[in-house]
Amino acid sequence: MKALGLIGVVCATYARAFSIQEHFEGNPPSLMNQLYDEILQPHDGKSMSSQALKSYHLAEDEEPLFKEMCSFYEEHRYEYPDDSFLSDIQLFSGIVTFAHVPIARCFEHLGSKKAPQYDIAIVGAPFDTSVSYRPGARFGPNSIRQGSRRLGKGILPVRGFPGSKLRKLDPYNSGYKIVDCGDVPMTPFDNRIALNQLYRGQRAIHNHSTVKEDLKAPKVITLGGDHTVTLMALKSAYEHHGQMAVIHFDSHIDTWDPKVLGGGITKRQSINHGTFLHFAHEWGYIKDDKSMHVGIRAPFLDPSDEQHDQDCGFEKIVARDFDIYGFKEIVRQIKERVGDLPVYLTIDIDVLDISVAPGTGTPEPGGLTARELLTVLDGLEGLNIVGADVVEVLPAFDSNGEITSIVAAQVIDSILGLMTVQ
Template sequence: MKGRFIAIGGLASTVAASVVSSVDLQHAIFPSSSDSLLHQLYGDLLRPHDGQGHTEEVGSWLQNGRVMEFGLDPDEDLEFQAQCGFYQKHPVEFPDDDWSGDLPLFSGIVSFAHVPVAQCFEHRHTEQAAKYDIAIVGAPYDGSVSYRPGARFGPNNLRQGSRRLGKGFLPVRGFPGSKLRTLDPYNAGYKIVDCGDVPMSPYDNRIALNQLYRGQRAIYNATTVKDGLMVPKVVTLGGDHTTTLMALRAAHAHHGPVAVIHFDSHIDTWDPKVLGGGITKTQSINHGTFLHFAHEYGYIADNKSMHVGIRAPFIEKSDETHDYDCGFEKIVARDFDIYGFREIVDRIKKRVGDLPVYISVDIDVLDIAAAPGTGTPEPGGLTSRELLTVLDGLEGLNVIGADVVEVSPPFDSNGEITSIVAAQVVDSFLGLMTVA
């Protein structure tokens, strides 16, 4: 390559508040001749852009910021000449040092959808206590699974899967004519924060679940910002499905019995004598019995809750009767091939009425092809589009809390399919919670 750059003028670049001057840095990194090709290509990127940096010329190639002609031999390669001509006509323009023009996609702490991080468990009952309207919190727990562990890593992967979320309207959100079509949940007048994860013991399930309840209770007891909202709304990132029991317990203290819309391939109302408790008493509460206990303890309203997407086999013949006694009706996965979305949504809304609603999504409600990273996968499930369409159709319900659980990263694909879908489910929750 015989051509030589004489000058590439341009704006200053990004090194803010450096102890060493930009010129010194350039000499350190590019000790060769100041008019070398490498120096001319990269020397300018060491200069600040905030108007406070050095203004002296950087090497003999920069002449008062003017773009100079390239000096090329007549017999230089035509492709190289074309490249030089492009850079001459289009000099690089670096962003300002205030960072407002930089992409936040891969920067900063990875909170869910880049919402602010809050210290939700500190300084309670003091002026320093965090205030918010919607709290996102992780429950890193998988001590009560019956098959594949790994969901304790779910909250972190959900946040990773949400990096492209945080602003913008969705042209498919809600049914045609819905207010959701013109909604940006992250800028809808609600203060949304990520509380991080509740500290949960990996050694003792009883201690861990108590820790989660205390964390959920602290979040619900926080002061809100939005006028008219008395209690924060809470979105939990699981964790195995047992974590929903603690979320329901905390929600019940403020809202009374709630209606649960439970998206899952399993009923999760199993009698503990059938699942877990018949082996040891300490395993009576697990990810397949938590709804039995939620009903027994009075956290959910009688005959007002609904399963959606059920398809896993029962364990005992009596399971279906016991499920009904726990207050649930069900829409099975194959009903999606028989009924339209509006009919499915209408059945759900009619069932829950005007009660406060808690939505719980076990990611295994999706087909194993759509969500391989889960603890107890079942074939024949919903597509991600079907799940998101039904969720958006629930617009108008009083959604006071929600969760997405059983995301198990060790079994996910290298394309992060499950965590990306699960993050989009949370985005739908936020739409339901913020739509006017």
């Protein structure tokens, strides 16, 4: 009740305060300028407004509470940063890029004087016309960027296992130039054209020179888009790194024979978000018997699926193995499998449980928690991660708290840690 009484007094005081101008001599500034004059002025050292107020002039009979408030503001002047904004909080300012990294014209012709250099490029693939269930992932790149607004600098004390170099790492200030390339233009009307556009976009990004001399080519992180986009990212990465091992976090195997999922009618139907790893192996981008699925739990479509998956070079850790083996054993199995090959990480956000990531195209119950996924990712420290993607984020099916987009952004933050740790 005392608090409510005080609020009432303050409100009444403010209501009366508009009459304060009668206590000023000459042509006084407004009450706003009296109380907040620093806010309304520039802070770059240039001349201030002639209306700037040196001190408050109140009538002798003004209420004591209001006098105390005005006295406090007069005696405790704020020290504002200069007008450059460089030290201000950047959460909601400027164009939304991933974690506020700078924009780069990554599709600029290599012969152009404007062609940028960078070490790690983030690019969107707004494509969702090869899905078997829910469409909507074309809006995923934008939602992941929105979910990344609180990222961009700082040391994360939970990165890595105890004693890891990741625990003292700020990926955004680690000596690597990280840029956001925006989205590749992809038509929604013809999958052949769209995937060709994505390949050309990925190839353009990979062909730029790096700032760090020891990199063969820029590392590329792709924001999906449905999972089909991984095929074009692998094709472009293969041209620079040769055959790779793929660590595939997903609830589905995605190595389905095209005749089982989507094929048998036209060749165009055969490339989709459940068959792209079949083609990646068939076309030689993936090294035999060196790749790993993590988090699998969706049913097979045909009794031949498991053998076909092995023929495509994959072994699997299913979702419930997390309750049996523990993190260290899971990480050991993954590292032993991929060895010292260049590694491509692909994360379908549906590897997470539907309660953690409702905004996805083919949700399955019984998945990983966000903590489990991030812990395993951090455990991959030391692998040669040459490329990555996070796909199947559908903001239309997300919660109103944007939890899927925020988790997806944090996953990319962990990938940046793996790419930048020395």
